[in-house]
Amino acid sequence: MVQFRRRNRPRAPVDMAHARAKESFDLLTTPLHHLMKEVDEIKSRKAEQDRSAPGTKGKAPATTMWVDKYRPTKFADLLGEERVHREVMTWLKEWDKCVFKRVPPKKRKADDDANGYAVSLPTGTPARPILLLSGPPGYGKTTLAHIVARHAGYRTLEINASDDRNAATVTTRIKNAIDAGTGLGAEGRPTCVVIDEIDGASGGGDTSFVRSLIKLIQDVPAKPKANIPAKPLRRPIICICNDLYAPSLRPLRPFARIVRFRKPQAQVLVARLQDICGRERLSADLQVLNSLVELTTGDVRSCLNTLQFIKSRSSVVTTEAIKASSVGTKDSGTTLNTAWNGLFVPLAAKQRRKVIGAIDDGRYADRLAFMVQACGEYDRLVQGCFEHYPNLKPLDPSFRNICRLHDWVAYYDRLSGKVAENMEFELMAYLPYAVVPWHSHFAAPGNASRPTEWPKADYESYQARLANEEVTLSLKSALPPVLRSLFSSTTTLTELIPLLMRIISPPLKPVNANIVKPAERAVLARLVDLMIPLGLRFWQDKQEDGQPMMRLEPAIDVFVHYDGKRAGDIVASRFAVRQLVSQAMDAEIARRRGQGDEGEGGKGVSTAEFLAQQYTAAKTGQPAKAEAPVAQATDFFGRIKAPSKIVEAPAGAGGEPTLPKPAAKRFRAVYKFNEGSSAAVRTNVKMGSLM
Structure with missing residues (x-):
C-alpha cells in the first residue's frame, strides 16, 4: 500500500506592521478595567510558572499571614450577623440615585423609619451621610466595608485616621478622591472612602480631623457674591471605630448612622477555624477550638494569629499550646461596659467550664483585676459603679454590706488621691484590686437585666455648680461693699441667700392687683x-407650657429648692404677688430718677446740691436747712390730687368769701386696645360724654 503525505497549503505572508497596528487599535477600543483584569491574569500565570520552575523546588515558600490568606472575598463568606451585613448594604444602595443615577425601589413607610432614620433626601443621598461601624477589633468591620463597597460598584479608598489625623488629610486625600469622579485612576468606578480607627483621631478645635470631616459632609450654602454653587457630599463615607463613645466622636455621632457589631456565633466561627486547620494540615479538636474562641472573645484575627503561631512549632493544637501562646490575646483595652458587666454579673457555670483554667473555686480577683487594668479608666469606672449600685439587686441587701463597700470606695479614693497629688505612681498597681470588691458585694445573676448606663451625675453636677457659681458671682457684684465684706462666698450661699429668699417672699394678698391693708403696704415698701x-x-417670662411667670434675677431661688421641693417656711411664689412687687419697684425707680433729675426750679434736691449744702454747713458751722418733704394727697388709685385754691372775693351778703368757678378743662381722647385686665363693671359709654 502506497501512501502520499499531504502537502501543506502555502499561507499568505503576514504584514507584521499591520498586525501590530490592529492590535494597538484593539487596545484603544477595549475598556480599561478589562485591560487591568488581563494584566492581573498574566501576572498570576507568571507567578505560578516561577513557583513551579525546577530551580525553585529547594526554596521555602514565602510566608503569608493567614489573616490575609483567608480573608473573605465574597458576601457569602462573611462571618457575623447577616442582619448587620444587609443593613450596611441597604445604606450603601441608598446612594444609587445620587451616584449612579438609578432610582431605588420604593419602600414602605414602615420600613423607612424602622431604625429612626429617614431613607433619603431630595438630592438622592441618605439623611445620615456617614456610616459609623462600631465594635471590638477582629469582628470583620473593615472586611465588610470593602466587600460591600465592591459589590455595590465602588472603588474603596482606605485611610487610617490614627496615622493621618490632621485636617490636611480631609482636604487633600478625601476631598480629592470624592471630587475625582470615575476617572482612569478610579478604575472607572466611583470612590467610597473607608476611614479606619477614626476614634484614634484625637485633637480638638476647628482644625481637627473630625471637625474637618463634619465641614465636608455639611451642605454649606455657597457665597452669593462669588456665584459658587453649593457642593454637598455626593459619595459615601464609611467610618470604623472600636469605641463608639470616644470623646473625639461626640460631634460626629449626630451626622452618622450607627451600626453596632456583636460577637459572632461560636459554632460558626469554630466551623471556619476547623476548615482552615484542615487546609493547613493542622490537627485541632473542637473543644480546643471552642476554648480558643472563648479566650479571644470571638476575635477572628486573634484566633488565626494564634493558630499560625502554633503551626510554626507543632502540627497539633492543644490547650497547653494555647495557654503558652500570647499572640492571640487582645491587644486593645477592655471597654467600660465589659468591665461593669464583669463586676456586677457573675459567670455562669457553663462559661466557667469553657474558660481556660476553670474558675470553679471562686478565684476571681486576678481575672477581674486584669479586666479593670485593661480598661484603664479607673475614675470613670468607679463613678459608673457608684451611680448604678442603687439599681442593683445584690444577694445581701443589708446595710452592713453597703457600709463595707463604702469602706472600699474610701480606700480607692485615698489611693487615687495619693497618686494624683503626691505622684506616688507605685500605688497604681493596687487601684484595680480596690475596684474588685464591687463583685463580691453586689454581683448577682439578676443584675444581667439591669445594664449599667454611662455615668451622667458627675457631669450634671459640674454643670449645675458652674451655673450656681455664676448666680453667686452676679449677686455678690451687686451687693454693697459693707455686705460684701461681711459675707464670704460660702456664707453667702449658706446664710445670706436662704434668709434673703424668706424676706423677698412675703405673704401678701393683693386684691385686684392692689394692696388694701396698710400693714401690707408697709411690708411692700420695705x-x-x-x-x-x-x-x-x-x-x-413664659413657662414651657406657655403660662406666664415672674422670673427672679439673679436666680437665687435655686439654692432653696431641691428636686423641685422647697422649705416649709418659704411662701410659694405667686405670679400676682411678684408682678405687684415688680410694678412697685419700677415706680420707685422712676420716682428716684425723677428726683435726681430735677433742677433748681423743682422742689426736690439733687444729690450734688445735697452734698454742697452739707459741705457749706460743715465749713460755716451753721446747720443746713432741712426742708421736710410735703406729702402730696393721692386718691384710691394712687393718682395725685390737684389742690383746690381759695381766692378771696368781695364780701357778699353774709360777708364770707366766695369760691371762684372752676376753669373749663380740655380733655384729650386716648384710645387703648386689649391692655391690662380689670374686674370693674363695664358699661356702654358714648363718645359725646368723653369730649
Whole structure:
C-alpha cells in the first residue's frame, strides 16, 4: 500500500506592521478595567510558572499571614450577623440615585423609619451621610466595608485616621478622591472612602480631623457674591471605630448612622477555624477550638494569629499550646461596659467550664483585676459603679454590706488621691484590686437585666455648680461693699441667700392687683427698699407650657429648692404677688430718677446740691436747712390730687368769701386696645360724654 503525505497549503505572508497596528487599535477600543483584569491574569500565570520552575523546588515558600490568606472575598463568606451585613448594604444602595443615577425601589413607610432614620433626601443621598461601624477589633468591620463597597460598584479608598489625623488629610486625600469622579485612576468606578480607627483621631478645635470631616459632609450654602454653587457630599463615607463613645466622636455621632457589631456565633466561627486547620494540615479538636474562641472573645484575627503561631512549632493544637501562646490575646483595652458587666454579673457555670483554667473555686480577683487594668479608666469606672449600685439587686441587701463597700470606695479614693497629688505612681498597681470588691458585694445573676448606663451625675453636677457659681458671682457684684465684706462666698450661699429668699417672699394678698391693708403696704415698701440696692428684679417670662411667670434675677431661688421641693417656711411664689412687687419697684425707680433729675426750679434736691449744702454747713458751722418733704394727697388709685385754691372775693351778703368757678378743662381722647385686665363693671359709654 502506497501512501502520499499531504502537502501543506502555502499561507499568505503576514504584514507584521499591520498586525501590530490592529492590535494597538484593539487596545484603544477595549475598556480599561478589562485591560487591568488581563494584566492581573498574566501576572498570576507568571507567578505560578516561577513557583513551579525546577530551580525553585529547594526554596521555602514565602510566608503569608493567614489573616490575609483567608480573608473573605465574597458576601457569602462573611462571618457575623447577616442582619448587620444587609443593613450596611441597604445604606450603601441608598446612594444609587445620587451616584449612579438609578432610582431605588420604593419602600414602605414602615420600613423607612424602622431604625429612626429617614431613607433619603431630595438630592438622592441618605439623611445620615456617614456610616459609623462600631465594635471590638477582629469582628470583620473593615472586611465588610470593602466587600460591600465592591459589590455595590465602588472603588474603596482606605485611610487610617490614627496615622493621618490632621485636617490636611480631609482636604487633600478625601476631598480629592470624592471630587475625582470615575476617572482612569478610579478604575472607572466611583470612590467610597473607608476611614479606619477614626476614634484614634484625637485633637480638638476647628482644625481637627473630625471637625474637618463634619465641614465636608455639611451642605454649606455657597457665597452669593462669588456665584459658587453649593457642593454637598455626593459619595459615601464609611467610618470604623472600636469605641463608639470616644470623646473625639461626640460631634460626629449626630451626622452618622450607627451600626453596632456583636460577637459572632461560636459554632460558626469554630466551623471556619476547623476548615482552615484542615487546609493547613493542622490537627485541632473542637473543644480546643471552642476554648480558643472563648479566650479571644470571638476575635477572628486573634484566633488565626494564634493558630499560625502554633503551626510554626507543632502540627497539633492543644490547650497547653494555647495557654503558652500570647499572640492571640487582645491587644486593645477592655471597654467600660465589659468591665461593669464583669463586676456586677457573675459567670455562669457553663462559661466557667469553657474558660481556660476553670474558675470553679471562686478565684476571681486576678481575672477581674486584669479586666479593670485593661480598661484603664479607673475614675470613670468607679463613678459608673457608684451611680448604678442603687439599681442593683445584690444577694445581701443589708446595710452592713453597703457600709463595707463604702469602706472600699474610701480606700480607692485615698489611693487615687495619693497618686494624683503626691505622684506616688507605685500605688497604681493596687487601684484595680480596690475596684474588685464591687463583685463580691453586689454581683448577682439578676443584675444581667439591669445594664449599667454611662455615668451622667458627675457631669450634671459640674454643670449645675458652674451655673450656681455664676448666680453667686452676679449677686455678690451687686451687693454693697459693707455686705460684701461681711459675707464670704460660702456664707453667702449658706446664710445670706436662704434668709434673703424668706424676706423677698412675703405673704401678701393683693386684691385686684392692689394692696388694701396698710400693714401690707408697709411690708411692700420695705421689700422694695431692700431689693433695689441688692440688684434683685422680677422679669416676666413664659413657662414651657406657655403660662406666664415672674422670673427672679439673679436666680437665687435655686439654692432653696431641691428636686423641685422647697422649705416649709418659704411662701410659694405667686405670679400676682411678684408682678405687684415688680410694678412697685419700677415706680420707685422712676420716682428716684425723677428726683435726681430735677433742677433748681423743682422742689426736690439733687444729690450734688445735697452734698454742697452739707459741705457749706460743715465749713460755716451753721446747720443746713432741712426742708421736710410735703406729702402730696393721692386718691384710691394712687393718682395725685390737684389742690383746690381759695381766692378771696368781695364780701357778699353774709360777708364770707366766695369760691371762684372752676376753669373749663380740655380733655384729650386716648384710645387703648386689649391692655391690662380689670374686674370693674363695664358699661356702654358714648363718645359725646368723653369730649
